Amino acid sequence: MRVTSSQSRLLSTETRAAIDTAVASNPVVLFMKGTPETPQCGFSKASIQILGLQGVDPNKFCAFNVLEDEELRQGLKEYSDWPTIPQLYVGNEFVGGCDILMSMHQNGELSKMLEEKGVLVPAESSSEAPSGAPAQS
Numbered sequence: 001m002r003v004t005s006s007q008s009r010l011l012s013t014e015t016r017a018a019i020d021t022a023v024a025s026n027p028v029v030l031f032m033k034g035t036p037e038t039p040q041c042g043f044s045k046a047s048i049q050i051l052g053l054q055g056v057d058p059n060k061f062c063a064f065n066v067l068e069d070e071e072l073r074q075g076l077k078e079y080s081d082w083p084t085i086p087q088l089y090v091g092n093e094f095v096g097g098c099d100i101l102m103s104m105h106q107n108g109e110l111s112k113m114l115e116e117k118g119v120l121v122p123a124e125s126s127s128e129a130p131s132g133a134p135a136q137s
Contacts, residue, residue, distance in 0.1 A: 011074075011075040011078040011079060012071070012075070015071050015072060015075035015079075016075065016079060018072065019072070019075060019076060019079045022062075022064055023089045023092055024092055025062055026060055026061055026062040027060040027061075027090065027091055027117060027118075027119045028051070028056050028060055028061040028062070028088070028089070028090050028114075028117075028119050029061075029062050029063075029064070029088070029089040029090075030044075030047060030048070030051065030061070030062075030063045030064070030086055030087070030088050030089075031063075031064050031066050031072075031076055031085060031086060031087045031089075032044035032047060032048070032063055032064070032065065032066065032085065032086040033065070033066060033067050033085055033086070034065055034067065035063060035065055036048045036063050040065075040067060041085075043084070043085075043086055043097070043098035044085070044086045044098075046098050046101075046102065047086045047088065047098050047101055048063075050101050050102065050105045050110070051088075053105070054105065054110060054111055054114055054120065055114075055120045055121045056114060056119055056120060056121070057119055057120060057121045057122070058121075060119045061119070066085050073085065080094045082094065082096070082097060084097045084098075085097070086098055088100075088101055090113060090114065090117055090119065091117045091119075095113075
C-alpha cells in the first residue's frame with residue numbers, strides 16, 4: 001500500500017488551473033469563507049476589514065468564497081502550502097493568511113506593499129486636503 005499525503009491527491013490539474021486563473025483575475029485576490037458582505041468566519045471578516053482600512057480599490061479586488069467549492073478549499077491549501085483560510089494574493093503572489101495580514105497591517109509593511117503595487121483607491125487629484133486632514137504645503 002502506497003501512502004500519499006491527502007492534500008497531494010486533492011490538487012487536480014483542473015483545480016490548479018482554476019486557482020491560477022483566479023489569482024491572476026485581479027491585482028488583489030482574497031480566498032475567504034463567505035463573501036465580503038457576509039464573511040462566515042472571524043478571520044475572513046478581519047481580513048476584509050484590514051483591506052478596507054488600507055484603502056484597496058474595489059475595482060482591483062476580488063474575493064472567492066471557498067465554502068462554495070470543497071475542491072477549491074482543499075486544493076488552495078496545497079497550492080499555497082498554507083494550511084488556513086483566508087489567503088491573500090497581491091500581484092499574483094501569495095501574501096499570507098489573516099495572522100500575516102494583521103502583522104503587516106500593524107507594522108506598515110502591508111500599506112507599503114499595496115501602494116507599490118498600485119492597488120489603492122487613487123488619491124484626490126485636487127490640491128485641497130479632505131475635510132479634517134491637514135493641508136499639504
